[in-house]
Amino acid sequence: PNKHSYNVKYSHLFPLKRLLKCPSCSRYLTAGFSRGRHGKKYPYYQCPTKGCSYKPVRSDYAEYLFLEYLKYFEMDKDFINDLFEGAREYLSAKQQDNKNIVAYEGKKDLKKELASTLAGQRGFEPIKYKTLKSVSKP
Template identity: 50%
Template sequence: MKVSWFPDYINGLHKPLISQEQFFKAYAILHGKKPTVTTKSRNNPDFPLRNFVRCPKCDQKLTAGWSTGRKGVKYPYYHCRTKGCSLNIRKEDFERKFLDYLTCFQPNEEVMNLFEEIVLDVWKTKQAEMIKTENRIERELKDLKERKNRIDDLVIDGVFDEGTYREKSDALRDEMLLKQVELDDSKIHFVDFEECLKYCKYVLSNLGSFWENADIDLRQRFQSLIFPEKLYYESKTFRTTKIPYIIKKLQDKSPEKLHLASPRGFEPLSPA
């Protein structure tokens, strides 16, 4: 715990509500030492592709809404927001076509095995670097703690007055705080790597079903990752100005080994 009038931290007697690691991170954010995460924009979960897919004629992002029929029944539609544009398609058909298009970029088992091989090879190299970094941070943190102890001894011996002690102690404490956060982050990344790789393989192997079963926020972040540039709906199908980033990277690594579920290119084509 932190007491305002005391220059150091005190171990509380009660059971902590959060871990020391969580406290350090929260304290760093509150004191402007680490950037805060911006809140995610909200959207209507009924229309995950709204403001994402573009009209091929006017290049405007499609909007969506509910249209009321003659008998008062409401039907969901995606449509162009430009006045006079005829692009209008039912939500069910539009999202089914998007799923079909997304699935066309789904790598097969051979590609995923290559993906794992590449990532593990890189990881073995990075792993040694991470261990060195962790050891370096631990040494630096130990040095800061020793400097802090020496300052405590000097104030006890009367070498420092209260003002000088607070100035030097606060500066060291801030350095220790940031160094502790840096150390905690490096350990978290190290422990979670294999689980992250497993998760990535699952997502890449199930692009369509992953998008279909995700909530609105995850859907929109996911589709922006797969299609980082403009995505158009034209002639009852989709096309993009840039091949999905992850698949492109796999192709760059070893094109001769990569056989996608659909032929190469920005638009899925029928097998020859």
């Protein structure tokens, strides 16, 4: 937990800023430019720690290595299709369960209404009818 908050500015020139850490001291690499002999600017990632042995790395090389690393995490198309098919089946089963629950609740309400109607036709109060019905069962 850092006590300081830093205002990090992101740039399209340095998309890996705050993602790359120094392998020597584990601090985030900063991004900046280095000038060549003829005044041309070259983008680099470098360690902010003074005296750190880690050498600055050109941004295009760092981005190339990062993309190569990401290739290890690519998923097979068949795996993705199987994953989505499994999710569809699971959601379909859940939907069916929900429909069954709603239908069951509807049947319970219908039975209560029917019992109340029958009790009213026979001159019983619904509670007495329910009690009478449960007593008359074998």
